[in-house]
Amino acid sequence: MPEPAVEMQGVSHRYGSAQVLREIDLTIEHGEIFGFLGHNGAGKTTAINILTTLLVPSSGNARVCGHDVVADRSKVTEVIGYLPSDVRLYDHMTASENLEFFAKLSGVSDPRKAAADTLDYLESSELGPRRMSTFSTGMRQRIGIAQAIVHRPRVLFLDEPTSGLDPTGVRQLRQTILRLNSELGMTVFMNTHLLSEVSRVCTTIGVLNHGELIYKDSMAKTTERFPDEASLEDIYDRMEGRPS
Amino acid sequence: MTRAIAAQLVLSLRRQRTFLALLVTLLVMTALAGVIGWISHRTIIKVYDEAVALLATTGTPAPPNPFDTKPTLALLSNMVIYIPLIGALMALVLGHLSMADDQSSGIGRLIFSRQVSRRSYVTGKMLGAFTVLTVIMAASLLVSVASLLIVNGAVLSAPDFARLVLFYVISLLYLTAFALIGMVTVLLTRRRSMGLLLALGVWLVLTFAVPQFTSGLRPTASLNPITDPVSTSQTFFDITATGRPISVSEQYKEASTRVLEIGIPEPGSATAWRVLPIGGLVLILGALTALLVNRHDYSRSSVNE
Numbered sequence: 001m002p003e004p005a006v007e008m009q010g011v012s013h014r015y016g017s018a019q020v021l022r023e024i025d026l027t028i029e030h031g032e033i034f035g036f037l038g039h040n041g042a043g044k045t046t047a048i049n050i051l052t053t054l055l056v057p058s059s060g061n062a063r064v065c066g067h068d069v070v071a072d073r074s075k076v077t078e079v080i081g082y083l084p085s086d087v088r089l090y091d092h093m094t095a096s097e098n099l100e101f102f103a104k105l106s107g108v109s110d111p112r113k114a115a116a117d118t119l120d121y122l123e124s125s126e127l128g129p130r131r132m133s134t135f136s137t138g139m140r141q142r143i144g145i146a147q148a149i150v151h152r153p154r155v156l157f158l159d160e161p162t163s164g165l166d167p168t169g170v171r172q173l174r175q176t177i178l179r180l181n182s183e184l185g186m187t188v189f190m191n192t193h194l195l196s197e198v199s200r201v202c203t204t205i206g207v208l209n210h211g212e213l214i215y216k217d218s219m220a221k222t223t224e225r226f227p228d229e230a231s232l233e234d235i236y237d238r239m240e241g242r243p244s
Numbered sequence: 245m246t247r248a249i250a251a252q253l254v255l256s257l258r259r260q261r262t263f264l265a266l267l268v269t270l271l272v273m274t275a276l277a278g279v280i281g282w283i284s285h286r287t288i289i290k291v292y293d294e295a296v297a298l299l300a301t302t303g304t305p306a307p308p309n310p311f312d313t314k315p316t317l318a319l320l321s322n323m324v325i326y327i328p329l330i331g332a333l334m335a336l337v338l339g340h341l342s343m344a345d346d347q348s349s350g351i352g353r354l355i356f357s358r359q360v361s362r363r364s365y366v367t368g369k370m371l372g373a374f375t376v377l378t379v380i381m382a383a384s385l386l387v388s389v390a391s392l393l394i395v396n397g398a399v400l401s402a403p404d405f406a407r408l409v410l411f412y413v414i415s416l417l418y419l420t421a422f423a424l425i426g427m428v429t430v431l432l433t434r435r436r437s438m439g440l441l442l443a444l445g446v447w448l449v450l451t452f453a454v455p456q457f458t459s460g461l462r463p464t465a466s467l468n469p470i471t472d473p474v475s476t477s478q479t480f481f482d483i484t485a486t487g488r489p490i491s492v493s494e495q496y497k498e499a500s501t502r503v504l505e506i507g508i509p510e511p512g513s514a515t516a517w518r519v520l521p522i523g524g525l526v527l528i529l530g531a532l533t534a535l536l537v538n539r540h541d542y543s544r545s546s547v548n549e
Contacts (some may be wrong), residue, residue, distance in 0.1 A: 029461035052357040082357040088253070088349040092259040105358040147354065180413035241543055 001145030003066030005030045005187040006051060006157050011044050011060035011203035012211075020046045022211040024060070030154070030205065031197040033181050033188040037195065037236060045085070045192040052082045052187065062125065064155055078107075081153035081186075085160035091133040095119070095143045098132060099150050118150045118164050138169040145176060147187070156180060158190040162197060168196070174201050195236055203242035207239050215239050245360050249368025250375060253342050257376055260341055266334035267380060268490040273326045274384045278391030281319030285311065315392045315505035316396060317411075318406055320388055324500045328451050328493050336443045338376060339426020340436075342369050353540035366537040370530065373423045381412045381419070413501045416520050418496045422447065422530035431536040454491045478532040492522050 006028040013021040020043045028034045043221070049055035049061055068073040084204060087099040099115035108114045119125045124142050132140065133180050141161070148156060156212045162170045174197055180186045190200055198205060198219075205222060208213040217225070226235045257263055288311050296306040346352040355365065388408060389400060400408065425446050430439035488494055501507035501517040 001361055047544040052283050052353075054353055054356055055541075077357060077359045080357065082354065084353050088345075089354075090256055090345060090349060090351065091250075097255065100254050101248060102354065102358065105245060105355060105360050107359055151358075175538060 002030065003063065004028060005032065005065060006034070006189060007061075007063040008047070008063045008150055009053075011047075011050060011057045011062050013043070013050065013055065013058045020211050021050075021057070022150055024208075024211075024213050026189065026206060026213060026216060028189065030187050031181070031185065032204050033177065033202045034190065035198035035205045036189065036191045036208060037193075037198065037205060038191075038208035042208040044208055045159055045210070048082075048157050048191060049190070052080055053077055078170075079154040081148035081151070081156045083148040083156075083158045083161055085143050087140055089132050089140070089143060091145065092131065094129055095124075095126040095135075095146070098143065099128075099146055102147045103150045108151050114150050115146075116144045121149075122146055137164045138166065139167060139170075140228065141169065141173065145173075148178060149184070150241050152184065153186065155189065157186045157234050158192075162191065162192060162194050170197065177201055207236065209239075246366040246368040246371060249355075249360070249365055250372035253369060254376055255370030257341060257372075263334065266330065266337055268329045270326065270334055270380070271383060272389055273330055274323065274387045275323040275391050277320050277326060277329050278395050282395035285314065287318060289526065301466060303339060316392065316400065316507050317407055317504040319392060319395070320408075320411075320504055321501070321506045323388070323411070324497050324504065325497050325507070327418065327500070328496060331419050332378075332422040332447055335377060335422035336426040336447050336457045337440075338373055339423035339428075339442055340425075340440050341426075342373050343427045343435040344404075345540075347430055347439075347540070351464055352540075353533070355443065356542045359488065362538045363534070369427065370424075370533070371396045371475055371535075373418060373427075373430060377416055377419050377423060378470075382413075383418045385409065385412045407503050407505070414499055414519055416502065417526060418492070420520060421492065421525045421529060422535055424546065427533045428529060431533065431540060440467070442456055448492075451493050455494050471480060472533065481483065492525055494518070495521050 006026065008024045008026040011021055011026075012019070013023040016234075018168070024047065024059055036044050036047065046055065050057050051064055051069060053069050053076050056070055064076045065079045065081070069076050072219045089095075090101070093101070096115050096119070099118060100111040103111035103114040117129070119128050122145065124139075124146065127135070127139055127143060132143065135143065135222065141164075145161075148158075161173055161177075165173060177188055178201060181188055189201070190198075202219055204216070204218050206213055215222075222235060226238065232239070289309070292309050292311060313494060340502045346355060356362075379499060389405070392400060426443050429443040429446065433439040433442060495518040496505065499515050502510055502515045502518075
């Protein structure tokens with residue numbers, strides 16, 4: 001039986017006296033699109049930082065594709081792609097140069113081809129020769145996704161990928177996520193605030209409240225479990241104890 | 245990985261306007277150094293010739309021209325001032341820019357979510373910065389040779405060329421220290437603007453403040469590479485002079501003037517001892533940069549600065 005795409009066992013983290021994550025147990029299977037919901041400061045970004053090896057958890061174990069994020073950091077970084085919420089690349093370099101650089105860092109054998117292929121896949125080849133400093137937020141986001149998938153990772157971590165995007169950008173991003181999942185078989189772990197997007201894209205959701213995972217199930221079972229609620233917003237409010 | 249990071253730094257620096265402006269300024273001043281030295285020399289010779297003519301009218305024999313024996317490289321004496329001023333500032337900016345984006349714009353998060361170790365990252369950054377500085381010093385060397393060729397109309401002799409190369413090697417070491425200061429300061433602060441301000445503060449202290457305390461109290465200015473005209477015996481001056489060996493700016497100037505045959509000659513070993521504090525500073529700053537990168541939390545960024 002293959003290892004889960006993402007596995008967290010009793011993961012806690014604290015910054016000084018602030019407890020940000022509390023005993024998180026979470027398993028995400030390959031092929032899922034997981035939506036991680038929670039209010040600002042709930043600990044979603046901290047969870048992604050731990051899973052992308054940027055942060056060592058205070059306690060507990062986390063694995064990506066069976067590799068421990070602390071002990072097997074190098075193997076974890078081989079299989080993950082990461083898009084932070086406020087993506088910025090080197091402004092003085094073109095989109096293609098940025099992608100080639102990140103492809104090299106991921107050990108891709110032909111970085112130039114990988115960069116061109118990725119831009120082509122995302123239908124953004126026209127952005128390749130342009131410098132990042134000339135890009136709009138939406139264009140930056142597209143190149144941000146390109147850098148995250150240039151080495152064809154197995155698990156893609158997206159931290160608030162829709163922040164700052166206009167409705168067209170959000171729709172394009174949704175389609176891209178669905179394509180990456182269905183065509184390239186990538187498992188997607190997505191932190192987000194946009195519940196409407198979660199209901200359209202995600203196969204599974206988890207809800208984080210003050211560092212505690214209070215809910216995790218498939219989208220289908222979630223809508224079955226809360227038949228009285230009209231939308232995911234209402235379900236989310238009920239989970240967090242607010243009247244819907 | 246190291247090579248990729250170094251290559252990225254070189255490519256990025258080639259397009260940074262602030263850095264390029266300082267680089268062009270340094271190269272122009274390098275070219276002018278030879279011209280200014282030559283004009284200054286010609287002026288002195290002209291004054292001497294006028295003095296000889298004046299003495300001849302009174303029937304007084306004139307002493308032989310002492311400036312005819314002036315070493316060729318002495319024409320480049322201004323370089324000993326330009327390197328600590330413009331060169332060090334350029335190196336400081338280079339070091340700052342090499343780390344600032346990764347540290348404050350969150351690119352470090354993308355880098356370290358890949359198969360990049362902290363060691364290969366910091367090695368790549370240092371290698372890239374050192375490569376750029378080496379190319380700049382090589383370009384300055386060529387400009388200096390060309391400048392002397394034009395104003396003197398003669399090719400440098402082999403020993404003079406060797407001395408000029410040695411001067412630029414010492415300058416490279418000196419500038420490396422300032423590039424590392426640029427890196428360290430940006431790693432110590434969360435805001436990149438504060439990092440640059442701190443770096444400029446360190447540059448001011450090393451270039452102006454420390455020399456003032458250690459030997460600037462003597463009549464020569466802190467930037468002027470002229471040795472003590474008179475030996476001071478007062479206790480105060482004796483005490484401040486003990487700090488001179490650790491004043492890297494002064495040690496650089498003293499060593500450089502000897503290499504360019506401007507100052508009072510001294511044994512080669514004495515000049516080598518003057519370079520030692522600069523080398524020591526480079527090693528300490530290199531180790532500190534590696535330590536700070538190793539401990540830095542790249543999961544955070546200050547992109548909203």
